[in-house]
Amino acid sequence: MKLNVITLAVQDLERALAFYRDGLGFATKGIVAADVQDPVSGAHGAIALFELEGGLLLAIYPRADMAKDAKVLDPGPNSVEFSLGHLVGSRAEVDALLRAAEKAGARITEPPRERPWGIYSGYFSDPDGHLWEIIWNPAMPNARAFI
């Protein structure tokens, strides 16, 4: 199965763009389709896309528009729906990346430590509460730089 896009629902598109583009250094063309609105659902088109390795797109899209486009109710933000996991090459890289994310405006929810399933990891949450787990796993050699 090929997953093509992960779209994160965000409260404030400009704030999320600043966090991922300016804070974390993810490459993007910025907000696109800002002039498009769906006459059926009322959802706006404005979205920003970050191209990750392997052809995967990370998108940020206002939660009100996602709710309209998917026709679901929006009860407000919630951290515990998913986490995005990124492998790095050492414990020191886990520590450094969490510090960099905090400097960019993220909140460290759980400082890095050894976990009994064989990894060293910690979590940060982005300005909308979305969890990222930064992981050093000696059993998974395909670690890459974050950006």
Next chain:
Amino acid sequence: MKLNVITLAVQDLERALAFYRDGLGFATKGIVAADVQDPVSGAHGAIALFELEGGLLLAIYPRADMAKDAKVLDPGPNSVEFSLGHLVGSRAEVDALLRAAEKAGARITEPPRERPWGIYSGYFSDPDGHLWEIIWNPAMPNARAFI
């Protein structure tokens, strides 16, 4: 940036495993690390992994354990946090895949239709409410079969 893992928080690990493995046909070794518990947070290790194309892992993990592991509060399930997007090769494939997902126990939240940003798409939600958008985009030729 290489994203390595997307972990979906689920209420019932067996139910989610049945949906993705038996309903949608995703390959997996089933639940692993069921005998591991973190003495610091109390989080259990039990998780199931599905290997997607490009080295990306899709994981399902109980939401109570994710909350403990990431040290965040769990206010309960919420559909509008993210969506996972999968491209297929035609409008007919969008229709067929949504029908197959519904048969597997998904709920169609938004039937497929043309959207003004140049795609034909519809949404289903998995048994935990996680949104999948199935997309035909004539501008993106890298469509693959779902499984």
